[in-house]
Amino acid sequence: MSVKELYLQKRTTADEAIRHVRNGDFIVVPTGVAEAPSLLHALSAQRRDFRDVKVGQILPIGKYAYFDPETADCVRHVAYFYSGVSRAGGNAGWVDFIPSYFSEMPELMRRGMLATDVVFSMASPMDAHGYFSLSLGADYTMAAVQRARAVVLEVNPNVPFANGNCHIHISQVAALVESETPIPEVGLPKIGPVQEAIARYVADMIDDGSTLQIGYGGIPDAVVMQLTHKHDLGIHTEMIGDGIMTLLESGAVTNRRKNYLPGKMVATFALGSKKLYDFMHRNPMLEMHPVDFTNDPYLISQNDNLVSINGTLQIDLLGQCGSESIGWQSYSGTGGQADFVRAANRSKGGKSFIVLPSTAKSDSLTRIVPTLTPGTHVSTSKNDVNYVVTEYGVAQLRGKSAKQRAQELIAVAHPSFREELSATARKMNLL
Numbered sequence: 001m002s003v004k005e006l007y008l009q010k011r012t013t014a015d016e017a018i019r020h021v022r023n024g025d026f027i028v029v030p031t032g033v034a035e036a037p038s039l040l041h042a043l044s045a046q047r048r049d050f051r052d053v054k055v056g057q058i059l060p061i062g063k064y065a066y067f068d069p070e071t072a073d074c075v076r077h078v079a080y081f082y083s084g085v086s087r088a089g090g091n092a093g094w095v096d097f098i099p100s101y102f103s104e105m106p107e108l109m110r111r112g113m114l115a116t117d118v119v120f121s122m123a124s125p126m127d128a129h130g131y132f133s134l135s136l137g138a139d140y141t142m143a144a145v146q147r148a149r150a151v152v153l154e155v156n157p158n159v160p161f162a163n164g165n166c167h168i169h170i171s172q173v174a175a176l177v178e179s180e181t182p183i184p185e186v187g188l189p190k191i192g193p194v195q196e197a198i199a200r201y202v203a204d205m206i207d208d209g210s211t212l213q214i215g216y217g218g219i220p221d222a223v224v225m226q227l228t229h230k231h232d233l234g235i236h237t238e239m240i241g242d243g244i245m246t247l248l249e250s251g252a253v254t255n256r257r258k259n260y261l262p263g264k265m266v267a268t269f270a271l272g273s274k275k276l277y278d279f280m281h282r283n284p285m286l287e288m289h290p291v292d293f294t295n296d297p298y299l300i301s302q303n304d305n306l307v308s309i310n311g312t313l314q315i316d317l318l319g320q321c322g323s324e325s326i327g328w329q330s331y332s333g334t335g336g337q338a339d340f341v342r343a344a345n346r347s348k349g350g351k352s353f354i355v356l357p358s359t360a361k362s363d364s365l366t367r368i369v370p371t372l373t374p375g376t377h378v379s380t381s382k383n384d385v386n387y388v389v390t391e392y393g394v395a396q397l398r399g400k401s402a403k404q405r406a407q408e409l410i411a412v413a414h415p416s417f418r419e420e421l422s423a424t425a426r427k428m429n430l431l
Helices: 001-012 014-020 037-047 088-094 104-110 140-147 193-204 217-224 242-250 274-280 337-346 402-411 416-429
Strands: 026-028 053-058 075-081 118-123 131-133 150-155 168-171 177-180 211-214 263-269 285-289 306-311 314-316 351-355 387-390 393-396
Touching: 001 177, 014 037, 014 150, 014 177, 037 053, 037 118, 037 150, 075 104, 104 140, 118 140, 193 217, 193 351, 193 387, 211 217, 211 337, 217 242, 217 306, 217 351, 242 274, 285 416, 306 337, 314 393, 337 351, 393 402
Parallel strands: 026 053, 026 118, 053 075, 118 150, 150 177, 211 306, 263 285, 306 351, 351 387
Antiparallel strands: 131 168, 387 393
């Protein structure tokens, strides 16, 4: 049977496709905009017909009807990383949470430690050889495809066919539905004077020829805007977004001086505008790979002068970063921050930056604290943190004593809180 005949044989409606889901199944959905909206809407509409079905995903974008505490026993969301859609349910207890390093999720699936019964994913149109591209989210989904009983695709012409290890053959697909829904667009975060001030400190420390990992947020994107005059930058990151497009258009990114995959830009998921998604289509400069490849600290660190830029919510005087919760109230998830911090530490000439405004809530709260708020999830350990940057300067922690760390961090705290932080540090015998 030809690949076109297989395609037609497996093409169906969303309502029919979700019949591949059985009670008790765990459905794996890719990161962010790679989710399959037609399938998730159909599952939502029929959720009361199911029992104990779980939907696992990082960073859901659509607010589907199955996000419903009244029917959580029928279809329940499981967060690998919270978004605004799933956060409230997680803190209320009707959304589950599985913490994990992003880079380790494929291996956990291969070992059967993360369930993978069914995959729902967006995909590009099939090529002449029978392959689809899961370009918007290769992440853990490629591993789930190998383990799942049924793979169900939502084929959409707006999904780019990207290069890399992100392809699935029609023979691996149980069912597919077609849609032409525009891919959700996620704009650049708001950048204000605080973000710009932090970005200037970071940008000044990034040399020509560096390879960059850039997290999502106002500060990382503010850094990007100040790198357009640099030369021969490379990209090895987990998320490709519109900020990186800015560097490409300026000529700052060439990928020529990368040690690992020179000439290639590497990512595991995409989150941005239609312009970004169009750029990804069959672009020989870009490769989308599973997250255990893109986020493996050993592989990433093969690049000299690796720079990682990530935000945090709170940091204590020893350097522990609470990047995913505020006390016990969950906000996001582990993600890839620690993966890239460790990679930068291993890289020859590497630098990792943890960036944060010095205060929150209109300067009423300090984000640099003596100890993390009780219950806060430690995302990046004190042993891994290198540079910490606020709008008041740069603290370098690696190789420093507890006293020196406290001094460095207090010096970049908001001036209104420095005396109080120093007094508490003395009580803690840190000063």
